[in-house]
Amino acid sequence: MAGIVIDMFLNLKESSVAGINARVDENVVFPIHRNANSARVLFGGCWNNSGRQIVRNSIVKASQNSSNRSDALKATRQRRPQNVEGDFFVDHTCIDCDTCRWMAPTIFSQVDEQAAVVKQPSCKEERVKALQALLSCPTSSIHTENAPLDILQVQKTFPIPINEQRFPGVYHCGYHSEKSYGGASYIIVHPEGNILIDSPRFTERLAHNIDMLGGARYMFLTHKDDVADHEKWSKRLKCTRILHEKDVEVSTADVEIKLGGSGPWSLGNDFELIHTPGHTEGCVSLLYKPLKILCAGDHLTIWGSELSIVEKFNRCSVPMQLNSVRKLLDEDFEWILPGHGRRVEFKDIKEKNSALEAFLASREQPQIQSS
Numbered sequence: 001m002a003g004i005v006i007d008m009f010l011n012l013k014e015s016s017v018a019g020i021n022a023r024v025d026e027n028v029v030f031p032i033h034r035n036a037n038s039a040r041v042l043f044g045g046c047w048n049n050s051g052r053q054i055v056r057n058s059i060v061k062a063s064q065n066s067s068n069r070s071d072a073l074k075a076t077r078q079r080r081p082q083n084v085e086g087d088f089f090v091d092h093t094c095i096d097c098d099t100c101r102w103m104a105p106t107i108f109s110q111v112d113e114q115a116a117v118v119k120q121p122s123c124k125e126e127r128v129k130a131l132q133a134l135l136s137c138p139t140s141s142i143h144t145e146n147a148p149l150d151i152l153q154v155q156k157t158f159p160i161p162i163n164e165q166r167f168p169g170v171y172h173c174g175y176h177s178e179k180s181y182g183g184a185s186y187i188i189v190h191p192e193g194n195i196l197i198d199s200p201r202f203t204e205r206l207a208h209n210i211d212m213l214g215g216a217r218y219m220f221l222t223h224k225d226d227v228a229d230h231e232k233w234s235k236r237l238k239c240t241r242i243l244h245e246k247d248v249e250v251s252t253a254d255v256e257i258k259l260g261g262s263g264p265w266s267l268g269n270d271f272e273l274i275h276t277p278g279h280t281e282g283c284v285s286l287l288y289k290p291l292k293i294l295c296a297g298d299h300l301t302i303w304g305s306e307l308s309i310v311e312k313f314n315r316c317s318v319p320m321q322l323n324s325v326r327k328l329l330d331e332d333f334e335w336i337l338p339g340h341g342r343r344v345e346f347k348d349i350k351e352k353n354s355a356l357e358a359f360l361a362s363r364e365q366p367q368i369q370s371s
């Protein structure tokens with residue numbers, strides 16, 4: 001497929017709006033920050049499996065004086081009664097983003113529309129996974145009763161290899177950010193320069209670990225929702241950010257490469273950037289051709305147990321998003337690494353196309369109206 005080769009020097013420009021990093025969100029009640037003991041001020045309204053608004057902040061809003069507010073905040077940090085007894089627990093601030101459940105599926109489950117510990121870790125592997133989930137929770141809603149003395153060791157496990165045998169050099173960054181609605185980010189290690197895909201929560205610990213992998217040459221942002229701490233990462237790693245111009249907002253105005261038009265664009269020989277608009281107008285998916293992996297952002301995922309475009313979170317056009325799914329029939333990939341939802345694995349391209357065609361056909365069926 002003919003493409004446009006990105007010349008990173010053509011589009012490079014000086015940062016023009018440094019310091020502006022505001023995100024207007026009607027659901028943000030308080031500025032997002034962490035206090036000395038890492039308790040978060042809460043926000044509501046983001047990706048979660050039930051699609052409901054998280055209303056825990058209303059408890060805090062309702063408290064008029066600071067002492068009541070402090071008590072209300074503490075209450076949200078208490079153990080949910082749905083957790084099994086033991087060291088690990090989830091508090092009431094969980095936004096049901098699903099991250100802990102796919103990172104440590106034997107430990108966490110959904111109970112009453114939020115995550116809960118349904119089994120305490122019983123071996124080292126389970127404990128490491130539970131602590132990785134604790135560190136990756138975008139709302140810091142997972143805790144242990146006893147200080148985890150092995151937490152420093154677990155911090156060193158990030159970024160986490162996705163499958164060392166099958167996908168060498170492809171990692172899940174962990175440290176999900178509430179500013180990216182809890183979305184997953186990845187890093188691909190490549191001889192021509194590593195690519196960080198979407199933005200994890202900024203922590204110096206993760207930045208150090210990324211340095212150990214060779215840093216990042218590019219930070220590819222799939223779309224405007226999952227940009228989180230892009231500015232901090234860009235400064236720390238000195239990477240070149242890439243985002244489609246249709247998704248550029250005030251906070252991303254100084255992104256170095258703004259993709260225009262409908263592509264596709266090549267990034268070296270091994271990566272193709274495919275315009276997949278619909279969830280947002282500027283959604284772009286990254287195809288890592290040698291390993292047949294598609295990093296799809298919020299375009300396509302497994303949601304529940306099915307292939308989905310997660311229509312309830314569509315921010316632009318559902319028909320456009322479905323057309324972008326159809327476009328993927330021409331692409332050679334067997335894995336989808338999404339921003340939200342579960343990873344998708346196909347046996348081969350034939351199975352991938354059968355699944356996509358079945359999904360599209362199901363969307364073309366007339367909707368049955370109940371009387």
Ligand SMILES: [Zn+2]
Pocket residue numbers: 223225226279298
């Ligand atoms: Zn999104």
